[in-house]
Amino acid sequence: MRFIVSYSDTCWYTRRMLRGDYIVKGQRNIIFGLIFALLVALFSIANVQNVEVNYIVGYFETPLVIVILSSVILGALIVFFVGGLKLVKMRNYTKKLYKLK
Numbered sequence: 001m002r003f004i005v006s007y008s009d010t011c012w013y014t015r016r017m018l019r020g021d022y023i024v025k026g027q028r029n030i031i032f033g034l035i036f037a038l039l040v041a042l043f044s045i046a047n048v049q050n051v052e053v054n055y056i057v058g059y060f061e062t063p064l065v066i067v068i069l070s071s072v073i074l075g076a077l078i079v080f081f082v083g084g085l086k087l088v089k090m091r092n093y094t095k096k097l098y099k100l101k
Contacts, residue, residue, distance in 0.1 A: 044068045 047064040 040068070040072050 044065045047068065049064055050061050051064045051067060052059055052061050053067060
């Protein structure tokens with residue numbers, strides 16, 4: 001087992017973990033997400049009138065709040081799935097690299 005003698009003796013990843021960069025980044029993302037959710041909620045509440053949504057086969061009438069919130073949720077799901085697909089590809093690529101060693 002290797003003991004850390006000094007701060008400069010550690011690798012860059014360990015130094016960042018010791019400084020807390022990753023924890024702060026995670027907290028920062030949560031705060032930005034909450035601020036974004038609050039802005040979307042305030043914007044949605046300000047737009048409560050009914051709108052007509054047209055699509056290929058027909059149309060329907062719904063409050064603008066529902067249209068805004070469903071658009072935000074659909075966009076978040078698309079980003080989540082595309083990011084997840086990229087993560088799976090990167091993991092598979094990493095596994096291939098380790099097998100080649």
